[in-house]
């Protein structure tokens with residue numbers, strides 16, 4: 001589905017990503033990305049989704065080099081991302097919010113997205129007035145419009161309790177399995193990642209540190225030293 005080849009991104013003198021290699025296998029895969037603050041996780045999603053031009057390296061999507069393609073091009077071809085900070089218009093209702101994105105993408109079927117993210121009870125509420133946990137579900141729902149094949153979620157659990165984060169992750173895992181899509185999820189809460197992701201990648205200081213199944217990552221001495229510490 002996605003092949004990232006020696007990807008580097010710099011912000012002036014800050015090397016946010018340095019020669020990162022990563023493969024996202026494809027259908028039904030929930031791939032977690034963890035690492036300390038500033039590791040380059042959001043930058044990775046920015047580069048993959050087209051918001052940030054890499055300084056070097058290549059990104060291939062379904063066998064095609066997309067390194068220089070626009071955000072809109074990628075979105076229309078099945079890549080969708082959500083943001084670390086809630087990205088919704090506070091004054092629109094949940095329905096208006098979903099309809100707006102659906103209209104932009106020329107996809108008027110929002111009913112399955114409403115059902116899958118369990119938003120039926122909130123459609124007429126202004127997005128800014130619903131509970132934060134529901135807002136995060138709206139964020140994911142917005143990314144699901146247009147039936148993306150590759151979902152990129154940046155800390156969907158930010159601001160949620162551990163329990164809410166786990167529930168959201170279980171939701172996304174089920175969705176990925178049912179729709180046979182792939183998802184890359186950046187997350188701070190390693191418990192949810194280890195519980196729900198089939199594959200986990202660890203970034204540290206802009207570099208790829210390790211990729212493996214949760215049990216391998218938990219036991220990886222470099223990962224424990226750099227990130228997990230006593231939390232493992």
Ligand SMILES: Nc1ncnc2c1ncn2[C@@H]1O[C@H](COP(=O)(O)OP(=O)(O)O)[C@@H](O)[C@H]1O
Pocket residue numbers: 011014015016035036037038039040041042043044
């Ligand atoms: N727009 C930006 N301008 C300058 N530096 C940035 C910018 N965005 C991120 N950085 C820097 O790039 C590095 C990686 O950041 P980021 O990708 O946000 O990490 P993470 O999401 O893992 O916390 C950090 O050192 C951060 O300060």
Ligand SMILES: [Mg+2]
Pocket residue numbers: 041042043084
């Ligand atoms: Mg981030």
